Amino acid sequence: xxxxxxxxxxxxxxxxxxxxxxxxxxxxxxxxxxxxxxxxxxxxxxxxxxxxxxxxxxxxxxxxxxxxxxxxxxxxxxxxxxxxxxxxxxxxxxxxxxxxxxxxxxxxxxxxxxxxxxxxxxxxxxxxxxxxxxxxxxxxxxxxxxxxxxxxxxxxxxxxxxxxxxxxxxxxxxxxxxxxxxxxxxxxxxxxxxxxxxxxxxxxxxxxxxxxxxxxxxxxxxxxxxxxxxxxxxxxxxxxxxxxxxxxxxxxxxxxxxxxxxxxxxxxxxxxxxxxxxxxxxxxxxxxxxxxxxxxxxxxxxxxxxxxxxxxxxxxxxxxxxxxxxxxxxxxxxxxxxxxxxxxxxxxxxxxxxxxxxxxxxxx
Amino acid sequence: xxxxxxxxxxxxxxxxxxxxxxxxxxxxxxxxxxxxxxxxxxxxxxxxxxxxxxxxxxxxxxxxxxxxxxxxxxxxxxxxxxxxxxxxxxxxxxxxxxxxxxxxxxxxxxxxxxxxxxxxxxxxxxxxxxxxxxxxxxxxxxxxxxxxxxxxxxxxxxxxxxxxxxxxxxxxxxxxxxxxxxxxxxxxxxxxxxxxxxxxxxxxxxxxxxxxxxxxxxxxxxxxxxxxxxxxxxxxxxxxxxxxxxxxxxxxxxxxxxxxxxxxxxxxxxxxxxxxxxxxxxxxxxxxxxxxxxxxxxxxxxxxx
Ligand SMILES: Nc1ncnc2c1ncn2[C@@H]1O[C@H](COP(=O)(O)OP(=O)(O)O)[C@@H](O)[C@H]1O
Ligand SMILES: [Mg+2]
Numbered sequence: 001x002x003x004x005x006x007x008x009x010x011x012x013x014x015x016x017x018x019x020x021x022x023x024x025x026x027x028x029x030x031x032x033x034x035x036x037x038x039x040x041x042x043x044x045x046x047x048x049x050x051x052x053x054x055x056x057x058x059x060x061x062x063x064x065x066x067x068x069x070x071x072x073x074x075x076x077x078x079x080x081x082x083x084x085x086x087x088x089x090x091x092x093x094x095x096x097x098x099x100x101x102x103x104x105x106x107x108x109x110x111x112x113x114x115x116x117x118x119x120x121x122x123x124x125x126x127x128x129x130x131x132x133x134x135x136x137x138x139x140x141x142x143x144x145x146x147x148x149x150x151x152x153x154x155x156x157x158x159x160x161x162x163x164x165x166x167x168x169x170x171x172x173x174x175x176x177x178x179x180x181x182x183x184x185x186x187x188x189x190x191x192x193x194x195x196x197x198x199x200x201x202x203x204x205x206x207x208x209x210x211x212x213x214x215x216x217x218x219x220x221x222x223x224x225x226x227x228x229x230x231x232x233x234x235x236x237x238x239x240x241x242x243x244x245x246x247x248x249x250x251x252x253x254x255x256x257x258x259x260x261x262x263x264x265x266x267x268x269x270x271x272x273x274x275x276x277x278x279x280x281x282x283x284x285x286x287x288x289x290x291x292x293x294x295x296x297x298x299x300x301x302x303x304x305x306x307x308x309x310x311x312x313x314x315x316x317x318x319x320x321x322x323x324x325x326x327x328x329x330x331x332x333x334x335x336x337x338x339x340x341x342x343x344x345x346x347x348x349x350x351x352x353x354x355x356x357x358x359x360x361x362x363x364x
Numbered sequence: 365x366x367x368x369x370x371x372x373x374x375x376x377x378x379x380x381x382x383x384x385x386x387x388x389x390x391x392x393x394x395x396x397x398x399x400x401x402x403x404x405x406x407x408x409x410x411x412x413x414x415x416x417x418x419x420x421x422x423x424x425x426x427x428x429x430x431x432x433x434x435x436x437x438x439x440x441x442x443x444x445x446x447x448x449x450x451x452x453x454x455x456x457x458x459x460x461x462x463x464x465x466x467x468x469x470x471x472x473x474x475x476x477x478x479x480x481x482x483x484x485x486x487x488x489x490x491x492x493x494x495x496x497x498x499x500x501x502x503x504x505x506x507x508x509x510x511x512x513x514x515x516x517x518x519x520x521x522x523x524x525x526x527x528x529x530x531x532x533x534x535x536x537x538x539x540x541x542x543x544x545x546x547x548x549x550x551x552x553x554x555x556x557x558x559x560x561x562x563x564x565x566x567x568x569x570x571x572x573x574x575x576x577x578x579x580x581x582x583x584x585x586x587x588x589x590x591x592x593x594x595x596x597x598x599x600x601x602x603x604x605x606x607x608x609x610x611x612x613x614x615x616x617x618x619x620x621x622x623x624x625x626x627x628x629x630x631x632x633x634x635x636x637x638x639x640x641x642x643x644x645x646x647x648x649x650x651x652x653x654x655x656x657x658x659x660x661x662x663x664x665x666x667x668x669x
Contacts, residue, residue, distance in 0.1 A: 009466035017454035020490070200450035204416050205506075208439050209467040362416050362435070 006211050010219040018223070027188065028227045029234065032181040036235050039177065039299065040243040043169045053133050054092060054100040056082040061108025067119075070140045071101070077136055088122065096304060098124040099133045124168075171246050172301045174239035175329050179322035180298040181231045182260035183289065186224040190268025191285035193220075194359075195278040207361035214356060217269060224261035232257055236329075252328035255341045260321045263348040267317075270355040292318040297326070317347050367392045367427060367514055367545040368413060374421035375408050375569075382408045384569035385422070390547055390562070392513075395540050397560035398549040401659055405569040406549035407447055410518050413547070414444050427514060440468075443507030447518035447549075449500055453492040457483055457502045460491065464509040472509055481505045481535050497528025504535055515539055517548040521555060533558060553655050563651075567659045577651045584658055585649030588621040590630050594641040601637035606630065621646070 018024040055071070057064050072079050082091050082100070092100045100122035110117035121137050123130025197203050206216065232253065239245035271288060275281035295309060296302070296318035302310055313319045324340030327333040368390040375383040383405040390396040398406045411417040413426050415435035424431060429438045455463060461474035478484045483501040486494055494502065500520060507515055517536070521529040536559050539546050550556055556563045557577055564574040573580045592598070599612040602619060606629055609620040619630045627646060634641055 005469070006467050009463055013452065013455050013459065013463045016459070017452055020454040201446050201448075202450060202452065204411075204446060205444075205449075205451070207416065207435075208414070208442075208444050209464060210436070210439070210469070211467050363418075 002212070002215060003210070007215050007219045007222070010211060010216060011222055014219060015223055018227075024189065028181075028185045028224075029231055032177060032185075032231045032235050033238055035180065036174065036177050036238050037242070039173050040170055040239065043173065051077050051099060051133060052097060053077045053079055054082040054088070054095065054097060055079050055103065056084060056086075056088045056091075056100065057103045058084055058105040059103050059107035060084075063108035063111040064103045067103065067107070067140070067144055070144055071137065074136050074140070077133060092122060098122065099130055101133075101137060168244075168246075170239055170243040171330055172297075172326065173299070174236055174245045174247050175325035176298045176300070176322055178232050178235055178325055179260070179296060179318055180293065181235065182228055182256070182321055183264055183292055183296075183298075183318050185227060185231070186220075186261050186264040187268040187271075187285060187289050189224070190220060190265050191272045191281050192278065194269050194272025195275055195281035198272070199278055203361040213359050213361055217265070217352075217355065217359065220269070221262050221265045224265050225258055228261045229257050247329040248332065250328050250332065252334055252337055253325065255337070256321055256324045256328070256344075259341060259344045259348055263317060263321075263344060263351055266348065266352040266355040269359060270351060273355065273358045292316045295319075297322040317344065320344050320347075365392075365428060366390055367394070368396070368547060369425045370409075370413070370422070371424075372422040373409065373412065373419055373424060375405070375412060375417070376420045381569055383412070383419075386564075386566065386569070386571050387422075388564045388571060388574055390545060392545050393540070393543055394561045395536065395546040395548070395559050397556040397563045398547070398566055399551070399553065399556040399560075399563050399655070400549075400566035401551055404551075404566045404659075406551075406566060407518055409566070410516055410547065410549055414442065414516055415439065416444075440510060441513050443510065443512035443515040445500070445503035445507050445515075445517045445520060447522070449503035451491045451499070451502065451506075454490050456488045456490055457494070457498075457505065458487045460502060461505055461509060464506050468510045470510060477505050477508060480508070480538070482531050495528070497524050497531060500524065500528070500532055501535070504532075512544065514545045514547070517546065519549055519551065521550070521552065529555075553652050557651055565655060565658055572658045573654070581649055581651055581654050585654040586620060586657070588627075588646060588648050590619045590621055590627060590644070590646050592617050592619075592634060592641050592644040594634075594639055598634065598637055598639035598641055601639060602630070602633050605636070606633050 018028065053071075055068060057068060068079065071077065077099075082088060088100050088102050092098060102120040102122065104117065104120070107117055107119075109115075119137065119141060121134045123134055236245075236247060236249065239247065267288065268285065271285050272281045275284055291312070295305070295313045296316045297313065298318070302313045302319065302323075305313065320340040320343045324337045324344070327337040327340065366389040368388075370389065371387045373383055373386045374381070386405070386409060388396075398409060400406055408417065412419045412424060413431055415426075415431035415438050418432045426438060427441055431438055451460060457478055458474045461472060461477055465472040465474070475484060475487060478487050481501045481504045483498060483505060486498050489498075491499065491502065504517075504520075520536070521532050524532065533555070536546060536548065546559075548555075548559065560577075562574070562576055563580060564571045565580065566572065573584045575583070593615055594617050595615070596612070599610060599617045602608065602617065603610045606619075608622075608626060608630060611618045611620075619626075621627050621630070634644070
């Protein structure tokens with residue numbers, strides 16, 4: 001009964017229509033790129049704003065205070081002092097930062113006695129801001145040594161990696177915005193298509209052909225999976241080459257490029273089907289889409305949100321798409337990604353079943 | 365076996381009885397028209413026949429099938445152009461026909477089919493940019509892709525200009541010539557008169573008259589009447605000196621003719637009256653007169669304007 005030939009015939013007409021209607025193409029392919037250019041430029045382009053550096057002063061003596069004052073006089077970094085009681089590495093990671101400077105206990109004594117002493121700079125080797133921080137610190141150390149009581153260069157800089165691997169905002173932004181595209185392009189399109197086809201009796205028209213509701217839905221799912229795959233590639237390349245995003249194209253990505261559009265085509269279809277008019281469908285569609293659009297980790301990592309919002313995020317299906325993509329593309333954490341995928345399969349199956357149940361071309 | 369058989373068909377939307385016990389039958393090869401004002405229940409009826417809506421009561425057979433439960437089978441044999449046919453914005457008529465051909469698994473030459481519905485000149489224009497008449501013609505082309513024995517047209521010319529309307533009529537006549545059964549609904553009397561072999565006039569979900577146009581006029585019309593221009597003196601004379609029903613309005617006197625000799629009686633009386641008269645004629649009630657009588661003038665003039 002299910003005919004793949006009919007799915008392809010429908011896909012051809014729908015796809016051509018999408019390429020011919022400029023808005024369709026804009027929202028599927030151009031808009032996601034614009035987003036990534038925009039957010040990439042805002043958050044990772046030319047770091048004109050001073051970089052925040054956490055300083056932990058375990059010494060507290062006059063030399064260490066003078067050293068911090070010298071660091072502070074450069075405008076490229078902004079110093080924030082970290083409490084002396086904490087482990088600086090953990091402190092940095094809990095503040096989502098990789099930049100820190102540790103002044104050890106006994107710094108003043110060693111300085112006055114011209115004994116060698118190390119100032120440790122924590123940073124992310126891959127990040128440009130960390131390079132800036134360690135460069136500035138070295139310079140300040142050099143000056144400090146020259147101004148010292150003797151000519152012996154007793155203060156040295158030693159480098160420490162703050163975390164085993166660290167990530168910049170753009171790394172999170174790429175999977176986030178891919179998730180955004182996975183959500184918005186099929187949702188908005190299907191809400192609109194299904195409600196306007198209903199109004200224009202195009203579904204009735206189609207029901208007079210051998211094409212079935214399920215075949216029609218599968219054709220839309222296939223179309224949006226293809227479009228998502230294309231925008232995934234375009235967005236990732238933009239992120240990598242323009243903003244130096246550190247992401248990997250692992251095959252696990254395919255799971256989410258498949259299940260995401262599958263879910264949101266079905267959800268859009270469901271919303272469009274149960275609404276009486278394209279106008280009310282648009283309203284319901286927005287009600288469903290907007291919370292997901294902002295709270296699922298699209299524009300900022302969910303971990304940076306307040307806890308109660310994090311709990312909200314966890315009931316939004318898009319959260320699992322983005323978390324899954326992040327797990328695969330950034331952490332290479334396949335076990336967690338599989339859990340995300342499993343959640344999505346279960347949710348999608350329910351939504352798809354509901355869409356098929358309510359999506360009837362004829363009326364009783 | 366008739367192509368369509370409808371008996372005591374009923375359909376309610378909540379408390380509204382949109383179709384309230386309609387019966388008729390359509391023979392194969394016939395053009396049948398449901399004629400009635402807006403809201404009469406035409407679309408509801410035709411969509412039940414097409415298997416697009418379920419009925420609330422009564423019985424329906426189309427080509428020997430139950431349209432609702434055998435829809436998949438039925439749809440292979442019928443063609444449908446819904447009221448106000450709309451389609452996807454971007455396929456061209458040629459692509460749309462190709463799409464339907466692929467869905468039906470039929471080998472169809474799109475250009476040949478578009479020629480048959482007089483749409484060849486717009487074969488590569490996006491649907492979005494077609495005129496109302498051209499859209500309607502594409503609807504016809506699509507309904508013919510599966511070479512149907514029975515074609516349904518729901519108000520095929522509503523909103524079209526007279527020229528486009530005539531083109532649609534031409535195609536409907538061709539469908540009949542090709543031996544297909546055609547069922548169409550319309551609220552244009554002229555259209556039913558022009559195309560249909562048989563007409564059923566529906567109003568408020570009921571058939572108020574059915575048959576060929578002359579049968580309807582015979583049964584429901586007011587018969588023949590003699591009309592003559594003349595003043596109140598003529599009217600007075602006729603009223604008092606014949607047993608006929610006499611009406612007058614706007615300087616015209618109308619005499620209803622029932623029996624075979626009534627015309628002669630009336631003529632004789634007119635001569636005897638000595639009153640001034642002119643423009644004498646004998647007329648039969650038209651379908652329009654009958655239609656207006658049956659469904660009420662208000663409903664129709666509001667509709668066709
Ligand atoms: N799906 C529906 N739900 C509720 N009422 C309907 C529906 N379709 C038609 N109606 C009502 O049924 C009546 C007959 O409508 P319809 O069959 O479309 O008439 P026509 O085609 O003759 O204009 C109208 O009063 C209309 O408002
Ligand atoms: Mg109608």
